[in-house]
Amino acid sequence: MTILAREQRHSITVKVNGLRYTGMATPRTLLADFLRHELGFKGVHVGCEHAVCGACTILLDGLLARACAIYAVQADDTSVETVEGLGKPEALAPLQAAFQEHHALQCGFCTPGILMSAKAFLDDVATVGVAPTEQQVREMLSGHLCRCTGYDGIVKAILACAEQAIGKSRHESG
Amino acid sequence: MTEPVFSWIGKALPRKEDPALLTGQARFIDDLEPVAGLRHVAIVRSPHAHGRIRSIDVDSALAMHGVDAVVTGSDIAAILKPIPSVVRTPIRYMPVGVDKVRFAGEPVAVVVASDRYLAEDAAEQVSVEIDPLDPVVGPVAAMCDTAPLLHEDADSNCVSFRTFRYGDPDTAFARAARTVSLDYTFHRYASTPIETYGVIAHAEKAPDRYTVWSNFQGPFVLHPLMAGALGVAGNRLRLITAPASGGSFGIKQAIFGYILLLSAVSRLTGHPVKWVEDRLEHLTASSAAAERVGRIDGAFDENGTLTGLRFDNIANMGAYLRPPEPASVYRMHAASNGCYRVPHIAVENRLVVTNTLPVGLNRGYGGPQFFFALERLIDCAARKLGFDPVELRRQNFLRKEAFPYTTPGGATFDSSDYDKAMDMLLAAADYKGLKERRADVRRAGNYFGIGFACGIEPSGSNMAYVSLAQTPEERAKAGPKSGGNASATIEMDPSGSVTVQLCSTPNGQGHATVAAQIVAQALAINPADIDVVTDIDTRNDAWSISSGNYSNRFAAAVTGAIVTCADRVSMRLRKIAAELFECAVDDVELADGKVRIKGIPNRALPVKRVAAAAHWHPDGLPDGLDAGLTETAIIHSETLTAPDDHDRVSSAVTYGIVFDLAAVSIAPDTGKMTVEKYVSVHDVGNQLNPLVVEGQILGGFAHGVGGAMYEELSYDTDGNPLNGTFADYRCPTAMEVPPVTVRHLTTPSEKSLLGSKGLGDGSSMTTPAALANAVADALGREDITLPLTPPTLWRMIHEDIA
Structure with a gap:
């Protein structure tokens, strides 16, 4: 690739948390960098840039993805969900509130990615209508590294939300 | 003052910090763009562990699109002075290789470009020619006469050797009925925060000043070194x-090395520059816990009473003695007796430089290595002398009546009850049941072991303890040092709202929440209404050289500054109100957001009314009272005195305890170890927020498990780092951290104003020893090295075929 092609900036349009945004990205701009530095979604955290730690996890067209391992140009015309879309500081989503209640975060750097994985997991739980075991929650979490908590609070928070999700789905189907 | 009706301190209050963190609104270093015109930096690093820099060709990099400058080590050396060590050695630390490189990953040049992508492209084009030299990786090998010398200015890679004697250890060993010895090796690992280093440096021209934003955690004693x-x-x-x-x-x-590096680059190039470390850089060139090898000997009488201890420690400092090292070797020194009454102690410390990354603070700081030696020795001695490990410990524990107890090394242990903690540990673990299970499993031909580790947790460090690396004569020449100041500022504005400024640089420990609880209690307001600022600006804030977040100092020391400040603000409000009420100050109390006369609820004013008087009407204030409502407290614990001529030092304010029991089984076919039970008893004194306490303990435990079972920063014999990614450096995930049962013994400390003891290091210090002891018990051997991975254990089980 010539320098010109490498540095060519392309207009990228992404729907983030329900709103349309347009920004510029070179062919090699990582989606994480684009979301953070071009669009300002600083809640997307970058911990390893090699898709292991999970801090940058987002939902891309409804599927979990590592924003550090995708180019921004691949996300053109997609729909992205980030931690900023979950709830507001003054009105936390139930999952966020459960994290606070169970002290599921300390430094909070890995938390945005974990929240996105947990959200997808809990959506599945609600769909299937079967409560997950602690082991299943831990397996789901194994795609994330948290160095502060020892994971215990995170597991408890997600299990508590799973119970709510099951109750809700039973209530809705009943 | 009467007891408040409602106590905020001690409540498991959910954290103030969380809403911002949970919604992506918290601002980390990489989120900041504090100055216009930022340029981005990529660092060129040495691929060799040891070598002489012959040339650095920057021309092709400089010619590249978007590149502003390439700065080499010799450019930087022109404006940056090397950093001396507390150890009297010619070795100096530089954050960049100048003539030589001494570890793989050491910076050699810095590229400045308009964005990070371009900077990295250009960094690849910087041509660095290095004449390789033989590297030395292990500390023992580095001490050999034939070993390659890292620093030619020093005559040996062993840069410090100090001998300490407390009591009469030689006689104790000569008269011992039995002596027990253990050679030990403690590997190198690192706590790897998920956010890496980040620095934005701006060398301003007028006023002439370096302004640097970073995620530095202190200790701010490094500030004068940096200046x-x-x-x-x-x-x-x-x-x-x-x-x-x-x-x-x-x-x-x-990170302070990079603060200097980026500052120098900004000065040389005229640009404000930003660098965020990537994970490869972090794993190969940031910092880690010190590898240590050595030998420990215990002298026992015929009853199993420990009469003497002898430590021979060799610590691998990495390529430089980077301050505040060698503090890791001296942090536990004054507490070398551990939990025991042992009058005679000898310590020999050798500090060695090798072609590996320099070491530094890492959770537990010196504790994991120390307890791995001492607590492994105790379990080992129990087996050799025919005691149950519990009974041998009880035989030697400090008794409850002994507190406050001054150790042979000069530390003053504030309070605890070790026997009771042991009772709690055994009850929670069902020790009797575990022993029965062990017997059953062994009868079936399988491996099951029980291990103990009883640790003390020094908190709120004496800044002077590191000067034990100097001889008393050297210390006398340098002038006395002591203490560990803690500071806080509280301001109540004219509307009655309160801002607390801390200099404790938390990185997730909930300091803002706990500070708000303390202030809320003193001022009878709601913690939710208190703003706690934890980011530091050394230009504006009341920091001190001991500011920062290390050695568990928040609960042990910083809380004292907060409560002192809050009480002063409270007193000012009461004095103002007493004048308005025309009553005695002692008759005024703060309650429920009001300042009122005790016993007369309708003689009350809203706090904000009194606050307004302090700001708007200074002429009406009582005599001797300053205008406004700002208080800064800088407190110093009288416990933290200067080291004496006999190398005794009061090294910390509080000494909590961590008593752990681990039970493990090992699968013979795979070597996989399963933690069957883990119980940990802590004495953290008064708990200021039990939610935060629990979080700290569980987190410390996870770090201990990681270090004991999974994590190792390793090098090949050429000094190449082998763990450059999180796929190679194996941090425990939610699948690997076993359950832990935590129990609390509460003996309030008399050394801290709120009776709290520091915590946080916690089980990170004891878990490696407890798990290793359990494995030693399971396998019936003492040569246990960490991490306890399946291949390691399998080879030990199958030595005949391995």
């Missing part, structure tokens, strides 16, 4: 920390 290296007065170096920091566990202490 000295930059050749400026302290007030010409302004350090600002980001509002949020993504974990540190000590590691972000060592």
Whole structure:
């Protein structure tokens, strides 16, 4: 690739948390960098840039993805969900509130990615209508590294939300 | 003052910090763009562990699109002075290789470009020619006469050797009925915060000043060292920390080298520059816990009474003695007796440099290595002398009546009850049941072991303890040092709202929440209404050289500054109100957001009314009262005195305990170890927020498990780092951290104002020893090295075929 092609900036349009945004990205701009530095979604955290730690996890067209391992140009015309879309500081989503209640975060750097994985997991739980075991929650979490908590609070928070999700789905189907 | 009706202190209050963190609103270093015109930096690093820099060709990099400058080590050396060590050695630390490189990953040049992508492209084009030299990786090998010398200015890679004697250890060993010895090796690992280092440096021209934003965690004793290296007065170096920091566990202490590097680059290029470390850089070139090898001997009488201890420690400092090292070797020194009454102690410390990354603060700081030696020795001695490990410990524990107890090394242990803690540990673990299970499993031909580790947790460090690396004569020449100041500022504005400024640089430990609880209680307001600012700006805030987040100092020391400040503000409000009420100050109390006369609820004023008087009507204030409502407290614990001529030092304010029991089974076919039970008893004194306490303990445990079972920063014999990614450096996930049962013994400390003891290091110090002891018990052998991975254990089980 010539320098010109490498540095060519392309207009990228992404729907983030329900709103349309347009920004510029070179062919090699990582989606994480684009979301953070071009669009300002600083809640997307970058911990390893090699898709292991999970801090940058987002939902891309409804599927979990590592924003550090995708180019921004691949996300053109997609729909992205980030931690900023979950709830507001003054009105936390139930999952966020459960994290606070169970002290599921300390430094909070890995938390945005974990929240996105947990959200997808809990959506599945609600769909299937079967409560997950602690082991299943831990397996789901194994795609994330948290160095502060020892994971215990995170597991408890997600299990508590799973119970709510099951109750809700039973209530809705009943 | 009467007891408040409602107590905020001690409540498991959910954290104030969380809403911002949970919604992506918290601002970390990489989220900041504090100055216009930022340029981005990529660092060129040595691929060799040891070598002489022959040339650095920057021309092709400089010619590249978007590149502003390439700065080499020799450019930087022109404006940056090397940093001396507390150890009297010619070795100096530089954050960049100048003539030589001494570890793989050491910076050699810095590229400045308009964005990071372009900077990295150009970094690849910087051509560095290095004449390789033989590297030396292990500390024992580095001490050989034939070993390659890292620093030619020093005559040996062993840069410090000190001998300590407390009591009469030689006689104790000569008269011992039995002696027990253990050779030990403690590997190198690192706590790897998920957020890496980040620095934004701006060398301002007028006023002439370096302003640096970073996620530095302290200790701010490094500030004068940094100013000295930059050749400026302290007030010409302004350090600002980001509002949020993504974990540190000590590691972000060592960022100070990059603060200097980026500052120098900004000065040389004229641009404000930003660098965020990537994970490869972090794993190969940030910091880690010190590898240590050595031998420990215990002298026992015929009853199993421990009469003497002898430590021979060899610590691998990495390529440089980077301050505040060699503090890791001396942090536990004054507490070398551990939990035991042992009058005679000998310590020999050798500090060795090798071609590996320099070490520094890492959770537990010196504790994991120390307890791995001492607590492994005790379990080993129990087996050799025919005691149950519990009984041997009880035989030697300090008794409850002994507190406050001054150790042979000069530490004053504030309070605890070790026997009771042991009772709690055994009850929670069902020790009897575990022993029965062990017998059953062994009868079936399988491996099951039980291990103990009883640790003490020094908190709120004496800044002077590291000067034990100097001889008493050297210390006398340098002038006395002591203490560990803690500071806080509280301001109540004219509307009655309160802002608390801390200099404790938390990285997830909930300091804002606990500070708000303390202030809320003193001022009878709601913690939710208190703003706690934890980012530091050294230009504006009341920091001290001991500011920062290390050695568990928040609960042990910083809380004292907060409560002192809050009480002063409370007193001012009461004095003003007493004048308005025309009553005695002692008759005025703060309650429920009001200042009122005790016993007369309708003689009350809203706090904000009294606050307004302090600001709007200073002429009406009682005599002797200053205008406004701002208080800064800088407190110093009288416990933290200077080391004496016999190398005794009161090294910390509080000494909590961590007593652990581990039970493990090992699968013979795979070597996989399963933690069947883990119980940990802590004495953290009064708990200021049990939610935060629990979080700290569980987190410390996870770090201990990681270090004991999974994590190792390893090198091949050529000094190449082998763990450059999180796929190779194996941090425990939710699948690997076993359950732990935590129990609390509460003996309030008399050394801290709220009776709290420091915590946080916690089980990170004892878990490696407890798990190793359990494995030693399971396998019936003492040569246990960490990490206890399946291949390691399998080879031990199958030595005949392995």
